[in-house]
Amino acid sequence: MARYIGPKNKLARKIGEDLGLKTNALKVARRLTSKPGQHGAKSRRKTSDYGTQLNEKQKVKYIYGILERQLRKLYTEASKNPTATGAALLSLLERRLDNAIYRLGWTGTRAAARQLASHSHIRINGKKMDVPSYQVKVNDIISLTSKGMKIPLISEAIKENSSKVTWLEQKGAVAKVSRLPERTDVTESIEEQLIVEYYSR
Template sequence: MSRIKKYKIGRRLGAGVYEQCQTQKFALSEQKRGGGKRMTKRKQVSDYGAQLIEKQKVRFSYGIREKQLQKYVKDAMSRKGSHADHLFEVVEMRLDNTVYRLGLAETRAKARQMVSHGHITVNGKRLNIPSYKVSAGEIVGIRAQSQNKGLFENLEEKIKDTKTPNWLSFDIKKKEGKVVGVPKIGTAEFFDLAAVFEYYSR
């Protein structure tokens, strides 16, 4: 997807939807456009419209197809406990997102590409399925044949500022991360998962 298209989606759904929309370049482009504070009146968003926006935030943030998200929601609703917690767990623990959270890739799109191209291993075995859900105790690493590729040059420098979530740990010497827990949804998340369930319950 082109940068211009991502900027348009970021303006509609919020800067948090893409990493490229969380840059100074995007902020400056918004300032030039008036920061989104134009004089034209916007239509009031209906409940359905608000729910649709939250659903789209999840889709575009994680790079999930509509059918995939529908399946995730259906599975979450079939489980006991908080449906939102279950949905957050499954999207966060996708292999491509795990690679991104470990700091091995700058964006989820790049992480997805790394996985698809066979650069990532789980428990020492190459795995090229971005949607694979990692589990506690599993080791996510860089394939030995890929470690010297440009993708992973200066890895220590790249990840030094990465804030690894508490459900993951990373060993820079071994160039591998470990799943040490389960992600928990926080109050500061970019999207409202309750609205996503309301959307699919219609």
Template sequence: MSRFRGARLKKVRSLGSELPGLVRKESRSTNTPGEQGAMRKRRRVSTFRLQLQEKQKIRFNYGLNEKALRRYYSDASRMKGETGVNLLQLIERRLDNVVARGGLAPTIPAARQLVSHGHITVNGRKVSIASYRVKVGDVIGVKEKSRDLKVITDHIAAGSGIGVPSFLEADPQKRMITVKSIPAREDVPIEVSERAVVEFYSK
């Protein structure tokens, strides 16, 4: 899975939107990066650039490479309902996202490390695949010997994070997250036009 290793706040500024899955800090500047950022922001944006920007918001917030995002789009387009909403729902159901949004990690990259290093369980069984798709009724937990990992305890003590969505029931003190329902469109934590993303891929 692709991991963004550049300046995260700079990426947030370049896309013009907060990306809580990528970084917890908020960018203080509203300009795009570079000395001419304020001037570039006033230029007319082409339809293609707008569609690309919306796609990139999803990619960088959830830590997806292009191949993975295209695969999610393909799956979403074959489902009943609106393709854009289906796309967001599928991505929100990723295990690394659920671990982060359930309050066990500060960001999705941090949650991905917990998953890939074998610290996370689903229904009592270790799952080390970050893209694992949770379903309604699943209970996500932390292995007994991993419950006091610093990244987990520090984050719980800080009491901050992306925010627990309505489709999850979280009890960080017990290191437990329960999937109550399929994610709703309102559960998505970023401002993004899924219609623009669908238009980008449907060409």
């Protein structure tokens, strides 16, 4: 299935939560009470266990902007840790390069971070990296190219940056992965156990 490129607010309304897909969070919040459609959904059936699990899986896909095959691949890797599969899955999602860029505050959304990486504006350990799904590792150095630093929105974001992410040590347009992200580093409301239950059916 292709990546969703339609209205981002529609996804937030579908899930019923602000997924951080747009920078105008207040506007999103005001519309979360109505479902997508001309007048919103007239009624909602009680969601089954499967439906709840599916909804959580979809929510994570929307938040991180990934495809089903990408999430399933990460789950397969995370399941090698049977005692903490959910936490391992979230750590792998957090370690995506586009997410790391977003966490650093260099972009307002993960979609913008993904574009920044895809357009070769990011370096990993001094070498250009244009793969948004790249898994950052401890001691990796993430930096912007000189061309990337000249992008007005990016340079302004770095100047005004107030990111408090603790697994990334940042100094201007350069950051070091000091440790792997843990469950407590995920700020979004995610019930990862539901995703584990969905894939382990």
